[in-house]
Amino acid sequence: MELRQLEYFVAVAEERNFTRAAERVHISQSGVSAQIRQLELELGATLFDRSGRTVTLTAAGAAALDHARAALASAGAVGQAVGEVTGLIRGSLTLGMVVGCTLTPLFDALAAFHQAHPGVEIALREDGSDRLVEGVRTGTLDLAVIGAAGAAPADLESLTIVSERLVVAVPDGHPLARRRRVTLRDLIPYPLACMPSGTGLRTLFDQACAARGLRPTITLQAGAADALAGLAARGLAATVLSESMAARYEDRLTVRPLDDVEEPALLALVWKGSHGPGAREFLAHGRRAFTAGPAS
Numbered sequence: 001m002e003l004r005q006l007e008y009f010v011a012v013a014e015e016r017n018f019t020r021a022a023e024r025v026h027i028s029q030s031g032v033s034a035q036i037r038q039l040e041l042e043l044g045a046t047l048f049d050r051s052g053r054t055v056t057l058t059a060a061g062a063a064a065l066d067h068a069r070a071a072l073a074s075a076g077a078v079g080q081a082v083g084e085v086t087g088l089i090r091g092s093l094t095l096g097m098v099v100g101c102t103l104t105p106l107f108d109a110l111a112a113f114h115q116a117h118p119g120v121e122i123a124l125r126e127d128g129s130d131r132l133v134e135g136v137r138t139g140t141l142d143l144a145v146i147g148a149a150g151a152a153p154a155d156l157e158s159l160t161i162v163s164e165r166l167v168v169a170v171p172d173g174h175p176l177a178r179r180r181r182v183t184l185r186d187l188i189p190y191p192l193a194c195m196p197s198g199t200g201l202r203t204l205f206d207q208a209c210a211a212r213g214l215r216p217t218i219t220l221q222a223g224a225a226d227a228l229a230g231l232a233a234r235g236l237a238a239t240v241l242s243e244s245m246a247a248r249y250e251d252r253l254t255v256r257p258l259d260d261v262e263e264p265a266l267l268a269l270v271w272k273g274s275h276g277p278g279a280r281e282f283l284a285h286g287r288r289a290f291t292a293g294p295a296s
Contacts (some may be wrong), residue, residue: 168187
């Protein structure tokens, strides 16, 4: 049994797909399949049920998964311990970033970390907040910048970067532009452009609407604030953004706070309580960058 076989086993178990697992570990699908078969022969048990559209763990595979993760973590800890003793940080840092994120301090922190530790391979993965949170929980991500509704996940450590109200942005000729106060119910007659499901802004908006029994008409979705603002400016839909997002487009859009949504939309850096030296060092750079100036 080899560590690489355990790495491939964990990758297939988490991705539930041999092709995606192969992309993740940077070898061919046939190579992953061959190593998994060899591992199954050595263990004398089938680890995956391959009969469905997605790969699922057998009872034997489920029993082995936590031990495989622990073995990989222990092997990684050996190198990290040596690195810490010698004052060198080696290995890799995998950082998640919510779709559409354009945080200048985040990129500054990455640049400072790379300059201080050029031997660390940095991987940046963009995804929805829900999948990023799961990646941090399972250990496939070291840290992640996520959007959250009201509060960051309680089971993870977090650093709040932005906490602000939801707003609606419309072109000057829109009926909502003439209102001084706007509520969620006021949005119901109009088509909306929103962030995709799984993002923090969308989660907060959906939860607030559901709590009031409202069903808004979301006709357009985009993961970038520029795209949503562009759609709104052309009269295709009103768009729901955070205050700092909308402030960049006040030259072409009228912005009104949503008066009845008091819970804030958060942008937060999250990580597990126990993390390696690479994540710890990046977190130090991140804290400095996020407190040095505004997030934009």
